[in-house]
Amino acid sequence: MGTAVDTQNMENGRKVTVIFVLGGPGSGKGTQCANIVQNFGFTHLSAGDLLRAEIKSGSENGTMIQSMIKEGKIVPSEVTVKLLQLAMQESGNDKFLIDGFPRNEENRETFESVTGIEPEFVLFFDCPEEEMEKRLLTRNQGREDDNLETIKKRFKVYMESSLPVVAYYSLKDKVRKIDAAKQAEAVFEDVKAIFNSTTEEWEKVSSLRVGRFSRETTDAIGWHGRLCMVNVKGDTAKQGAIYSAEQDLWGDMKEGMLSGWRGPAAAMDEEMIYLVDESKGVVRKYNEETDGWVDVVESDRLRGAQQMAARGGRLCVVCKDGSEIVVVDVMASPPQMWVVEPPQGFNVAAVHVLPRMSRT
């Protein structure tokens, strides 16, 4: 394990991420940790589960741990920290949810000083006592401590010893509080929002089959939750593939969509794909049912179109080497077109349409 000397959050030379998951007994920590593991690639280490496994293993500490758990008391820090360290080393992962620990200030100090690890943040499940009591009494997992007498003791220890740990991290702005009284699915929506906003990482998706796509210039367009990619925009032979984000699957692009992809393209609000046939100066839209492209409007101005953005019923097409943008209002009947020139001495390098662009 790392030490607190000069490395932080290092374990055997690798950087580790630790999130403490705290909350009262029965607040739903274990339930949500299972969801997080499935969605965000963490390893779940429940301190309580590790202690219970230690009892079962017949270790010399087993009897002491068992009586502490029965009384709802906190097992000495060195025992729990050792079990956590070992589990981290054995896991092979570098991202851990440590559930139900630290339970008091001494646990926290021991963990930080022994491992040199500080949590990325603390996920705190806030739940009223009556709700937690109801959940524990109906948990039905054969736990010796899920009886009213021990539950009351656990609540007392939680209030007196565990909440100060939450307060400590709160002062460090590390607490992410969750309303845990909601239905489990709704709680997970809130949990997801926290993880999505804090884990700024690229997630790997399934690979495109090797050789399917040559590494030429690629157009990639988001459309109905899919990503449509072609490797050449113009009139020449090209390859196309479609990735479904929901299924995490790549598939072939339909023949008509691919063969008609003859210039810059853009999806209007992810719904309708438009393109400009750069050699003919024709705006077309894609019809999924017929797998064909339908002419919308034609203009010499659009010949040689290079880039396009679409939003709010309008297309902005970069033409003439960036010296003009042709705006096409495809919602008007018939479609309207006008030219916007960049300031004198400037050329358009890229075009994006911000959400506030309106149709009026």
Ligand SMILES: Nc1ncnc2c1ncn2[C@@H]1O[C@H](COP(=O)(O)OP(=O)(O)OP(=O)(O)O)[C@@H](O)[C@H]1O
């Ligand atoms: N949001 C929820 N609404 C209703 N029941 C829930 C909810 N979340 C979990 N439960 C149920 O409540 C019980 C306790 O949940 P869980 O074991 O996840 O809590 P915990 O915080 O890990 O408890 P402990 O600290 O005692 O280990 C379980 O039976 C679980 O199925």
Ligand SMILES: O=c1ccn([C@@H]2O[C@H](COP(=O)(O)O)[C@@H](O)[C@H]2O)c(=O)[nH]1
């Ligand atoms: O860090 C810890 C975690 C747990 N305990 C003891 O185990 C029981 C059950 O814990 P759960 O988190 O509910 O599974 C708890 O009441 C403590 O007695 C501990 O001492 N230290």
